[in-house]
Amino acid sequence: MSDAYLSFANSRLGSVITSILGLPQPQPLRRFSRHQPVLDGEVLVGAGPQPGLLEALVASFSAMQAKTLAHDSLPQWTAIANAAGLMSGRWAVGDAPGMRVDALVFDATGLRDVVDAEPLYHYLHDAIRSVRPSGRIVLLGRSADGCVNPGQAVVQQALEGLMRSVAREARRGITVQLLRVAHAAEPMLEGALRFLLSPRSAYVSGQVITLTSPAGWMGAKVDWQQPLAGRTILVTGASRGIGEAIADVLGRDGARLVCLDVPQAQAALDTVATRLDARGVVLDITADHAPAELAALAAEMGGWDGVIHNAGITRDRTIARMRPELWQQVVAVNLQAPARINEALLTAGALKPGARVVCLSSISGIAGNAGQTNYAFSKAGLIGLVRSHSEAFASRSMAINAVAPGFIETAMTAAIPFAIREAGRRMNAMSQGGQTIDVAEAVAWLASPASAGVNGQVLRVCGQSLLGA
Template identity: 50%
Template sequence: MSDRYIDFVNSDIGRRLVGAVGLPSPARLERWQPGRLRPVEGALLLGGGALASTVAGFANKLTSEVYVQGVSESPLPAWTAGLGPKLKALVFDASGLADPAELKALREFFQPLMKSLARSAHIVILGRAPQTLSDPQAHITQRALEGFSRSLAKELRNGGTAQLLYVDPAAEDQLEGALRFFLSPKSAFISGQVLHLGACGDQVQDWTRPLAGRKALVTGAARGIGAAIAETLARDGAELLLVDVPQAEGDLHALAARLGGRALGLDICATDAAQRLIEALPEGVDIVVHNAGITRDKTLANMTPEYWDAVLAVNLQAPQQLTQRLLESGTLGDAARVILLSSTSGLAGNRGQANYAASKAGLVGLAQAWAARLAERGGSINAVAPGFIETHMTAKMPFALREAGRRLSSLGQGGQPQDVAEAVAWLAQPGSGAVNGQALRVCGQSFLGA
């Protein structure tokens, strides 16, 4: 659905009017387009500690324009505020900061360049997970990065985003994959997020088709976000089995035919659902995306047992039971990637959605509870929590609620199904096993929840 306000404020007359009266002016976000060759199209600036040198070792794979700030011994050209090009991407290594007094390095690096950012600029700050540090001062300092990075993300304009990645020493070889995602338009609607990268033995062999040779199962795939996920996984080389309810088989089979995949009409709550999936996957499966979900909204005072039970069964119990059966039967392969579609409602709560929010929060719990179990086999399980996404469902919302959902975020707009799909596709990559048991919000840094 078109966002007419976005269209207006990005027109010539709209820019003049909103500037004159002080209305918010969200930028049209830059998203990944077919045929694009590099993650960053523009200048990348590196700064901070030793991890910046690690990034410099592969930075030419990200973009042809790489700089360091000010005068240094680096062979890379220096960037100076007011003289250098507009910055499309930034990586600052704060992992060596071990005392609160050293946090001034953040201001010293970022303050001079805040007015030199290009449209849709992407910033990544690197740190060390506080819980892994024995020195209390270092723990405090690294934890402070979360408040800084989230505040920085809220100060960015023109579609800019900022993330914090805590990187274990054993995970430094997975930095390229993470930066290929977070510095690129694939992460256009993700901002203010904090993720922890741990050790992962797998590597992407072909960045143009990072999922080549991988078999993927997507539930709720017939339309909307599910269809976008299927399209993106296919773009990245995955072989697809698409699942949706029998009533949606027409759309499901058409999508599968277009993507060269297979379709299976199936009620995931049926007693034989797991067995039918196992039979449909004789060669096993490497990627499982639990996207199927329903809403049955009522305030708790008016919630019927039928509404409660239906939502918990589809959204939470079925993903748990199906994943367990796929795992126990050996259908879910080693180094598998399981992605659960949660929601910001599950993180923040939402009036009239106690059943839905409970089910989506439960999926985050499922990722946390099963992370170690999957890791034993080289696998991972994570949740993706979309915020307001422009779909046929949100198009039917009352105007005031729809506008509130769009504007109550740092990016000031709703996301697209592609935004969710890109996050799922990244978490499905071999190297993304570095992320495990975590929840990634795709919400434009929504003001709702943590």
């Protein structure tokens, strides 16, 4: 559904009126198109004392062919980067203002005390206005369990509040994230940066993502143009909406697809499957025989490399008015079916090593929502599912994560009454709803080897929604 206010606010007259009235001024977000480089312009690199990721950053930026600049907090970057064949220079020499950049990346992994954060304050203070619209800001830190003393744990946790506040202030389609990199997870940095710095993460902001080093990880050579080439992935609920967008993006990234939907959606499913040269499966995932049927199909196809549990329904009522069948239907489709299917696939050995499962949760499962008790229960349950199963998946060299969309422009949200819909759309740092492609890009990243080191986590695709913040 189109967002008429977004178009109006970006017209000549609309921008004047919205500015005078102090109304939200959503920026049209830049989205990824095939063969586009990760970044068009420069990355301004800064760091606090004892940065732990400079080598990994040099390797990542070299592989991305990104151009970098050194902030005053990291003057040694110029020499390090140039020695690695990365063209680099100083930013804002003397009193000269710094040039505009596409991204800010600050290595805060060495911060051990609150006073160590001063270079970060200066860096953000100096540079935030120099980030171009739809630019990116990534702070790199450590997680509490990687901290050697309480002082370090304090300042590393403090980064979260800083990052979330900068994300609310940045506006102009700029996203801000905190990436916590565990010791030994440095090789995973490139895949995460490629997602977070590129337009693929257009509607992901204010997020904390942790990279760990998966046990027995041997490294994976990723074809960055086709990161899913050679992988077979099941997408449930693929005939329309977010599921269709996921199938499109996974197909674009090289996956061989199995697209599933209910019998009532067969015509639309056939269209999607034909377009993507995918295998169409007509099946109700709540049917008793569904898990065994899917496990048998996966085995027949030589095993699957991923499953996207996207199929979901709403049957909204307040808890007082909720009839038992409405509760049961929602819980059965959204939560029990994914759990049973995972179980069957794992038991049958039908998921290949390296397989990645992604569950579609929701902001409602994090923040709760009046009238959605059954839905919020099921979507919060999915978060429990990914967290509680992550170790078992890791022990098989696999990963399971969730994506929690906020307000996404779909048939479902178009049906919401106007006033509530407008409120839902604007209650986030981007002042607009997300597109189905934004969810699909996040799912595609989590389904690919580019997200190695991410397991048992929930990635919100919500434009930093105020709900559940």
